[in-house]
Amino acid sequence: MSTLNRLVLWNIDNTLVDVARVTREAYAEAFRRTTGRPLVRLAPTPGRTESEIIFETLAFNDIVTTDDHLPAFMVALTEAFAARRGDLRRHGRVLAGAREAITTLATRKDTAQTVLTGSIRPNALLKLTELGLDRWLNIDTGGYETGVYSKAALLELARTRTGEKLGARFGQAVYIADSPRDVQAARIAYTPVIAVATGSATQAELRAAGADTVLADLTDTATVVRAVVDLTAPARPA
Template identity: 80%
Template sequence: MSTLNRLVLWNIDHTLVDVGRVTREAYAEAFERTTGRPLVRLAPTPGRTESEIIFETLAFNDIVTTDDHLPAFMVALTEAFAARRAGLREHGRVLAGAAEALAALAALPGTAQTVLTGSIRPNALLKVGELGLDRHLDLDSGGYENGVYSKAALLEIARTRTAEKHRARFTETVYIADSPRDVQAAHIAGAPIVAVATGSATESELRAAGADVVLATLADTDRVVRAVTELGAR
């Protein structure tokens, strides 16, 4: 049995990185390839899975969806992101304190870190890899959009995958994310959450949603580590 007992799950977009420009460009290209029409309005993205964003975007743009739309859009979105690998490095940015928080938590005994994201796996790997944040993340075991499960279900999948891979029994799981929808997912899955106001939600909105700890940013590394260890020990 592994000595790992603490699992930290990270949301990616607007928690660790901001790649909004590339995301919008990739969605516009994927939409046009899938529907033959230019994208007029992109659905809200915070806290959502890729499939939710795709279906709402199609609806917002008056596209009557069929069974073929989602898989075709997923393929087009994967290819559009891959074509913008250099753009992720040029226009994307690591959010303040993200790299330092990952490194500090990696140094805690018994701690594993992976991602819990609404992004499809190839795009998630590009976001963290191209911006140099993959060193401390077990990306084989994360929870990724797969067209079927909610973020709450993906949290349990990520926990189970990581535990099985490392032959570990996680007695502590903490999710770090930035939206009220992520707070809701954590509550459903029974995991405490550290919410950071680095996305579209304010600190007061995150508190109102029921986040266990709310931080303005990840810039105070000691505060991030303390929040994770204290929540995990509950």
């Protein structure tokens, strides 16, 4: 039996990395290719899945959606990100403390790490690989936007897939993310959540959403690791 019994699920955008510039440019190109018009307004992105962002962006720009819009936009967005691989390295950045937190948790023999993100898989993998974070994460088993599942459902799916691949039975998982919507998804999935105020939400907003632990950022590695361990500790008998 595997010694792994703890799973850490990481959100990507604004938790581990900042690739906002590339994201905006890719969305603008995908919007133009899909609709033939320039993008005027991009929908809010924190905590949302790609399909939510796409549908709201189309609505905000007065596009009457059809069944063909979502798949066409997904293809265009994938290609737009792939064309900007170099831009991810030049303009993207790993957020302070993220690499150290991941690499430290990777040294623990009882802990596995994967991702839970609203991004479609090809774009999520580009963000991680181009910024050098993929080697410490089980990216094959993460939860990615599919156009079907909610983030709460994807969390459980990522947990199951990771356990099956690694031959582990995780006693507990913890989600690390930066938005109130992510906190809410974790609560729906009965999963403890560590919220970091590295996105657009304040620490007060993250606490109000129900986060179990709230941190300003990931720079204090020991605090991050301690929060992970505390929130995934086996329940004590009453």
